[in-house]
Amino acid sequence: MSKQTDVKITAAKGRPMLAWVGKRPLRYVTAFPAQHVETYDPTGEFGKKKVDAAWLEWPDGYPKGGLLLNGDNKEVLAHLLANGFRGKVNLIYIDPPFDSGADYVRKVQLRGVTANFKIDGENYTLGEQIQYTDIWANDNYLQFMYERLLLLKELLSEDGSIVLHCDSTKGHLLRCLLDEVFGSANIKNEITWRYVKYQMGKINRFVDNTDRLLWYTKGSNYTYKLQMTPLEKPKELLAKGWDKEKGVIVNLKDEKGKTYKILINEEKVDDFWDLPFEGPVWVNNEEGKLAKVDLQNMPIDNTWLLPYIAAPSYERTGFPTQKPEVLLARVINALSKPGDLILDCFIGSGTTAAVAQKLGRRWIGCDINKGAIQTTAKRLQSIISEQILEVINPQPLGFDLDGKDKQSELPQLAFTTWKVNNYDLVIQHNEAINLACEHIGIQRTRTDGFFDGTLGKKLAKIIPFGHPLSPVDLEEIKKELEARPEEERSVVVVCIGKELATDAWVEEWNRLRKGEDAANRIEVIELRTDPKYGKIILTQPATAQVSIMRDGEKIRVEIHDFISPTIVERLDIDMPLFKARITDWRSMVDCIMVDTDYNGEVFNVTISDVPQRKNNLVNGTYELPAPAGVTTVAVKIMDMLGEEVLVTRQV
Incomplete structure (x- = not known):
């Protein structure tokens, strides 16, 4: 989807202008291509010509439906600008990191007939899977948010609004950034969302049960429906x-x-x-x-007393920082019209896209976290499936649909999933870092903006697992050490794979630092080959036994077995006193999707088996209409940790 190109960004001209160490204007940003990886179109909507006014200015390069993009949102926003979405977004809602200094985790458990699946008589969950780390060094957070706000302004329509969700940690600074980017005259409200969450542990201050929603418009002509x-x-x-x-x-x-x-x-x-x-x-x-x-x-005034997500609730996805649908329903109903385009570039659990879909709006969602994309896709598949059945058995939404309750008035019943800049982390980076630290024994450091922790008396630096260690990475470590002249500790570098030139670089570096007490020696732990620490990477990928056959005009798919060595390994690590045995393979499976006419590139979902409740199991046996002639059937199985297995067969 488009070639790599540079996109010009308008400078911020608002006042006041916040200053911080390392502040840089964003004049140009590189736009990378996107790769189409999955389609969910249960009604064949993409094969129909849409003449609705809402789609008249839709870019030709994308199907007319929901868009879910996996990638760094700075690159995703640049891609959207370069591919026809400049000035097309009517409402932006973002719930970015709060600079809270915490790791946010998603609780993961096996599926089963009870809330906690029993293994050998023990109640057990798979523990916590890190989704993203909200820890920033110095003023990096402000630069991160500044760049993305500049890009979002370019995408926003002249009559559009942006709502930034934050808390008291950095809310005052984010308001200054919004004043600079959008102009202080364009703030409409600072909304306080008050909720009730039970406070546990020692209480040494007033309980903070509020968030802020900063609402800015691009100009004086904007959408607002009185609530x-x-x-x-x-x-x-x-x-x-x-x-x-x-x-x-x-x-x-x-x-x-x-x-x-x-x-x-x-x-x-x-x-x-x-x-x-x-x-x-x-x-x-x-x-x-x-x-x-x-x-x-x-x-309604600017203080909203709305409940947090009730527990238990089928609305819960287990995703950290998930916001309730009633909150997004109020924002979307007030600041947009049916058919408008809604954008959330920190999509997380998918609440913005889910509510936009229910309220008859078009939507675009993106996230750097592959787990967020998977969670959102499953959630939207369930919603669209229910909407298709709605004409047969109408059910109330639980919030206002602007008087529109007919499926014919919904703008789309399909969506596509894309990767931007070939962004595909087999292991989520934050989750991989967490596992590596536990496995190697690295103590995480929360206050150091460069090094990830310590291993004994040594500093530890973990190279992003999306690329092998290179001399460029080592030069960055060298620059950091030079900026710390009093730092004498040695450095352990952890990586997956390394370029050949790195061995010579490290050898030359250490040659000049001989002796037991030499400062800043560098040691490399390469997780694929290291004899002591390599086990965490040598785990085999998940496998499945699947039969796919044609029976007249039907295709039958049956999953006989599935094993996720990663899950078994985690069970063994966390429960070393016994060998975990899982009697039903379906407890390890989060969802199953089938494409009856797979072309080898884009997975078009013919059927998706996404259990509505966390303790329900997938079916595992499916009968679907067979396309005419010889076809390739693909079965995608996703385990509870987000690992995918793809099985294909020609029938």
Whole structure:
């Protein structure tokens, strides 16, 4: 999808302008191509010509449906700019890292008939899988957010809005960044979301149960639909500031038009709410000033008391920092129209795309984390499947659909998944670092912006597992050590694979640092070949026994067995006293998808088996219509840790 190119970015001109160490303007950004990897189109929608007005300016390079992109969101946003989406996004909602100083993990457990699957009589979950690390050095966080806000502004339409979700940690600084990028005149609200979460452990300050939503627009012409909430009685009436002892005079009309003038004081206010009158009434104070009061509803203000996700709840995905659908429903309903395009470049568990799909909006979601993409894709597949059945058995959403409840009014019932810059981490980087640290014995460091931890008395640096160790990586370590003239500790470099030139580089470096007490010697642990630490990487990939056959006009698929050595290895590591035995292979499987006409490049989902409840199992046996002639059937099996197995057969 397009060649690599440079995209020009408009400079920020707003005031005030926040300064930090290492602040750099973003004048150009490189746009990389995208690779189409998966399609979910259960109704054949992409084969139909769409003439809706919402799709008229949709770029030709993408199918007219939801877009899910895996990659660094800076590169994804640049790609969207280079491929026709500049100024096309109506609403941006982002829930970026908060600079909280924490690792965010997703709790992973085997599937089973009970909440905790039993292995040899023991209750067991697979523990926690790191999704992303919210730890930043110095002012790197501000530069990270600044660059992405500049890109998002380019994508936003002239009548569009952006809502940035944050907390008190960096909310004040993010508001300054938004002032600089979008202009201080374009802030519409700083919304406080208050929720109730039980505080455990030692409490040494007021419990912080609020987040902030910073709402900015690109200009003065923007979408806003007034949101109303039921009036609580009688608090709002007494909070207007009228004299509680002398009371207020209320003019009421009954159903026949007769007018009643009633004096209401504090003692009578409860009786007032019991009067059989509906709709707005006029309230007079003693000076004769009138105020219109709606006995049913009042406009929602900038303090939102909305529940966190209830536990237990089928809405929960197990993804860290997941936000409730009712929160996104309020944002999307208020700041967009049906058919508008919604973008979330920190998609996480997929709540923004899920609510946008339910509310009849188009959507684009992206995330650097492959697990986030997998979680979102499964969630959307379930939602679209339910929407297809909705015309047969209508069910309430639980929040406002802007009066549109017919499936014909939904903009799409299909989506595609893409990789940008060939971004495909077989092992999620943060999860791999965590496993490597546990396996090798590295103690993680939270305050060092360059080194990942210590191994004994040595500094430890983990090279991103997406590429082998190269002399460029070693030069970066050299520069960092030169910037720390008082640092004398040796360095352990952990990597998967290494270029041949690195051995000569390390040998020459250490030759100049001989002796037991020599400073800054470098040792390399290559996880594929290291005799002591290599076991973590030598684990075999997951395998499956699958039969695929044609039976007349049907194709039958049956999974006979599945084994994930990674899961078994984790069970062995965490429970070393016994050899874990898993009696039902389906407990290790998160979902199964089948493509009955696989072309070897893009996986088109013919059927997806995504159990709705965490303790339900996949079916494992499927019967599908057979395409005419010889075809290649592909079966994709995803385990509970996100590892995928693809089995293909020509029938």
